[in-house]
Amino acid sequence: MNLKVAICGATGLIGRHLGAEIRSLGGTLVPIGRKDLQQGLHHLMGCLESVDVVVNLAGAPILGRWTPRRKQDILSSRIQTTRLLVVAINKMERAPSVFISSSAVGIYNNIDVHDEFSSQFANDFLSDVCQYWEQEAFKLDALRVRLAVFRFGVVLSSKNGALKHMLLPFRLGLGGVIGSGKQMFPWIHVTDVVNALVWAMRTPEVKGIYNAVSPQIVDNQTFAMTLGEVLNRPVVFSIPLWLLHLIFGEGAGILVEGQQVIPHRLLADGFRFSFPALEQALSNILKKSG
Known part of the structure; x- marks a missing residue:
């Protein structure tokens, strides 16, 4: 892999795994940190000089209580970062190719049920954030730079993210279904995320929107029961919705609601999942975590 790849958000869950993969393939990694974004457009353009690919993974964590300040951080961290990157790339004489x-x-x-051609968007804060986020990305000069936008589901890894927070209570036999458990749980193994991003870098035909989720559609009850089976622990509890709303307020929406999403374009364009089935994915992750 003879590519020089800049990652904004290189210290996050996906960024750390992607950076390690780029190095293992012989590529060069250029981390773009918060200080680089704060030092102005000229500095950022210098950071991106001679870079082949820019990957934008930056954004404040979603899970938590959505105070007005937290909501502003969630929005601005995505909108402003994407805007800065796009403006910098558009102004560069030799822009990155991807x-x-x-x-x-x-x-x-x-x-x-949503594939990438669906326009049935939600009418809530998180959907608004995603729409504004994508609008900034699509201001890129598409005649000079190839653009791919990945809509991520819940990324499964034992190192960080949602699954890490679930493991202790489930291992203690205290894990449970959230509410009725009927809400959908769009998920993807972190290895498939990394492989999809590398595939997108290397495949000239890849452009536009892609759903980064597993082909297996499951609801929250199926996810919880499968995790319990893999851990050989009972799943007998149900977490009441009122408790989640009490703890997280409006932010509980990401736990009590879910989307039914299929990765139509990934499959149609030739990407092959390493972990398309949930039990297989969880077994692999938990084996690595010990």
């Missing part, structure tokens, strides 16, 4: 930007399946409503 820009890969992030979004989330939270853009969709929780009623319909």
